[in-house]
Amino acid sequence: MTQPVANAPFDAPIGIFDSGVGGLSVLRHIHAQLPHEHLLYFADSGFAPYGDRSEEWVIARSLAVVRFLFEQGAKALVVACNTATVAAIKAIRAEWPGMPIVGVEPGLKPGAAVSQSGKVGVLATDRTLRGEKLLQLRDQIAAATGAQFLLQPCIGLVDQIELGELGAEATVAMLEKYVVPLLEQGADTLVLGCTHYPFVEDAIRRIVATHASGPVTLVDTGDAVARQLARLLEGAGLLRPAGVAHLRGYTTADAAVLAAAFQGLLGLAPHVEAVEVA
Numbered sequence: 001m002t003q004p005v006a007n008a009p010f011d012a013p014i015g016i017f018d019s020g021v022g023g024l025s026v027l028r029h030i031h032a033q034l035p036h037e038h039l040l041y042f043a044d045s046g047f048a049p050y051g052d053r054s055e056e057w058v059i060a061r062s063l064a065v066v067r068f069l070f071e072q073g074a075k076a077l078v079v080a081c082n083t084a085t086v087a088a089i090k091a092i093r094a095e096w097p098g099m100p101i102v103g104v105e106p107g108l109k110p111g112a113a114v115s116q117s118g119k120v121g122v123l124a125t126d127r128t129l130r131g132e133k134l135l136q137l138r139d140q141i142a143a144a145t146g147a148q149f150l151l152q153p154c155i156g157l158v159d160q161i162e163l164g165e166l167g168a169e170a171t172v173a174m175l176e177k178y179v180v181p182l183l184e185q186g187a188d189t190l191v192l193g194c195t196h197y198p199f200v201e202d203a204i205r206r207i208v209a210t211h212a213s214g215p216v217t218l219v220d221t222g223d224a225v226a227r228q229l230a231r232l233l234e235g236a237g238l239l240r241p242a243g244v245a246h247l248r249g250y251t252t253a254d255a256a257v258l259a260a261a262f263q264g265l266l267g268l269a270p271h272v273e274a275v276e277v278a
């Protein structure tokens, strides 16, 4: 087990990881809510997408990436990937007990809370939607609220977003194929259950405007994840109260691609490094 190393514990960075650029949709909330925190962002783009892989593979890969982040001295971890959270958060918590660790999960509870029709579409990767953890959550919230969840795997969508093809014809066609049937079944709420998907929110809103018969709410949990992280850091006495914060990116693919994603998606220009993590 690797222990984090830091001189002043609250000065250590927060490690954030995703299979690729999707976790940047979570990082932007963390950056906004906790502007004094140093952030390390790890995009495992050389191995994305995770969503088509086996659960065992996602667990082993997630543990390797997390080990790398703690070796860089992270004081806390955000698993900014629904697929990795559903498959691996238990194993991660077991290997690093006591560390502040936050995962992301499709927002089924907030989705059920805002839905008027009681029909909630859930867009996520195939692996997320097959995960035991997600299915248990669905059953629990359905029993408590009477909501009906329409689970829609979005095969291929992560690849399009990794390529930066946010408004491309192929991406829009894919989104129509996944979103329109949910609207036709009466969903008035769409949960973005993959951290890549907020980056195609505009395209989803255009499809909704054309095909929905009434208002539709999109649910993204990035903001809530950042708030939970702030609570955990505060509870552990690890909040960095002031000072200029540094942001650093790591990728298992091309550093220029992650740098372009930071710039294009968030308008940020951190130092980005390509690394190998086995």
Ligand code: DGL
Pocket: 018, 019, 020, 022, 023, 048, 049, 050, 051, 052, 080, 081, 082, 083, 084, 125, 128, 158, 193, 194, 195, 196
């Ligand atoms: N951003 C990841 C998620 O939230 C995408 C997973 C993948 O690589 O398939 O699920």
